[in-house]
Amino acid sequence: MIIWIASYPKSGNTWVRSIISSYFFSETGDFDFSLLKKISLYPGPKYFENPIKKPGEVSLFWEISQKNIIKKQKQTYLKTHNALVALNNKNFTSEKLTLGAIYIVRDPRNVLSSLKNHYDFKDYNEAFDFMTNKKKYIWDVRKKDDFSGFQFLGSWPDHYKSWVNNSKFKILLLKYEDLEKDCYSTSHKLIKFILFLNGHNNLVDEKKLFKCIETTKFDILKKKEKDFGFDESIKINNINKSFFFLGPENQWQTKLPKEILSKVEKEFQKDLEYFNY
Numbered sequence: 046m047i048i049w050i051a052s053y054p055k056s057g058n059t060w061v062r063s064i065i066s067s068y069f070f071s072e073t074g075d076f077d078f079s080l081l082k083k084i085s086l087y088p089g090p091k092y093f094e095n096p097i098k099k100p101g102e103v104s105l106f107w108e109i110s111q112k113n114i115i116k117k118q119k120q121t122y123l124k125t126h127n128a129l130v131a132l133n134n135k136n137f138t139s140e141k142l143t144l145g146a147i148y149i150v151r152d153p154r155n156v157l158s159s160l161k162n163h164y165d166f167k168d169y170n171e172a173f174d175f176m177t178n179k180k181k182y183i184w185d186v187r188k189k190d191d192f193s194g195f196q197f198l199g200s201w202p203d204h205y206k207s208w209v210n211n212s213k214f215k216i217l218l219l220k221y222e223d224l225e226k227d228c229y230s231t232s233h234k235l236i237k238f239i240l241f242l243n244g245h246n247n248l249v250d251e252k253k254l255f256k257c258i259e260t261t262k263f264d265i266l267k268k269k270e271k272d273f274g275f276d277e278s279i280k281i282n283n284i285n286k287s288f289f290f291l292g293p294e295n296q297w298q299t300k301l302p303k304e305i306l307s308k309v310e311k312e313f314q315k316d317l318e319y320f321n322y
Contacts (some may be wrong), residue, residue: 074256104132151221154297192300
């Protein structure tokens, strides 16, 4: 069965995967980038026999590919940015394939500035258009003739609602800001949820969890990327973009111009209230 680590892009998915992988896939809790390979991105080329030639066509193979994943490994963790939707009358996943999911949400005002940097948008309006596009999707642009990595996002509100409002399997909602404010309590809740999904009543190994938290701090991850590179960073105009860019310093209060801030807060007013942002 699959445990999904799901989020809208630039919302803290990698941080959460780092904590999970260092806790469950290392003996001591010490994090290393290689551990992230235990929680790979879905969908992607490795899960399909042939290249996917058209955007959205991958949905036709969601079910069979996930069944094949489970056949090889009864339980697995997968990262995704895909919304929990149906395309071509095919559901992204089902309760027969999924054990549960962790969904990470982040203040959209900070997502906006992070997207602008990550995709090298010319201005904040371009990032805003990205977040409000109900038909938005992403894929690995380096593979021009293969849409195996196609992930349908939709708009930012539609994305989180698709996961959070799901009732077919258990969901743990994590706020990025809670990880920043109290990483230990939030991570403890995360590990307890996974143990619960697995039918274990094991106590959380506090010493190991502390080590996970210490070795996945933003400045440490940023230094690791600088020293050793990071497979998930992207190139724009043949220039490597830092994946770990601002982290805790990405604060909309000091980053966003008043005009775009007003635009974002008006568009996402109900969502900001819902999450108490």
